[in-house]
């Protein structure tokens with residue numbers, strides 16, 4: 080089944096500094112790296128590397144062709160990416176000597192989607208085949224409109240509610256097939272910081288939607304709409320760079336769900352892919368290919384993984 084990702088496209092400007100800028104200060108950066116980024120772009124690439132057929136839909140700002148090239152190189156269909164003259168979405172990232180970062184995000188063209196363009200993208204996607212899953216993150220405007228349209232058109236949907244903000248509570252989340260959150264986003268939506276209380280609270284609020292909750296080094300949990308919860312641990316790996324760990328998990332989770340894998344097999348696949356991702360630096364480039372993930376599972380490269388299922392009361 081195909082994936083249509085209405086996703087953000089960002090240029091990440093990563094500046095090395097000895098210490099973060101203070102108010103009123105001007106200083107030279109030690110170096111600059113220009114990377115492809117945006118949760119949307121990362122998730123399209125992760126989903127494509129996992130083996131999904133992915134269409135990325137988005138508005139590409141001025142002088143940002145590298146983002147479209149990166150998606151195309153990774154096998155993503157880029158025909159629904161529309162170049163526009165306005166400022167592209169970007170992030171200004173300072174990284175200090177201890178490796179901490181602080182990030183200033185500008186949404187740019189990611190927040191200039193129009194209903195007319197969204198409708199046209201849906202039409203083009205649906206003209207080329209039946210069914211599909213619509214993937215969303217919270218880095219574009221009109222997310223609620225896209226959720227409503229996908230439901231009205233009979234497409235399934237997955238929203239990664241990141242970055243979290245107050246607006247997400249007003250989205251029609253009960254129309255989703257899958258809500259994907261980490262412990263921060265899930266906790267904010269559920270109104271609790273207790274790991275074990277997040278899924279029961281979300282089930283009460285959104286009884287029709289499945290929830291994938293990732294918990295960093297604590298693993299992940301998947302609640303099917305209804306009652307069953309599958310818990311999965313994580314592998315003990317040396318974390319070099321956890322950027323895109325969640326995006327990798329999402330891409331591989333969707334592969335399992337769209338290709339008829341069981342939930343335990345899907346979680347094993349996604350956990351193994353994420354373990355490979357956190358072991359190397361970078362964002363989209365650190366997402367492993369499916370063959371590497373399959374080999375790691377077959378060779379029991381990371382040892383044993385706890386997976387258990389329980390019915391919710």
Ligand SMILES: Nc1ncnc2c1ncn2[C@@H]1O[C@H](COP(=O)(O)OP(=O)(O)O)[C@@H](O)[C@H]1O
Nearest residue numbers: 261293294295296298299313318324325350353
């Ligand atoms: N330090 C870690 N060690 C092992 N696995 C990790 C680590 N951090 C993340 N992962 C894996 O990546 C998945 C997603 O990470 P998480 O931090 O929950 O996502 P996000 O990037 O959205 O915050 C986890 O469920 C886990 O399988």
Ligand SMILES: [Mg+2]
Nearest residue numbers: 261294295325
């Ligand atoms: Mg995390």
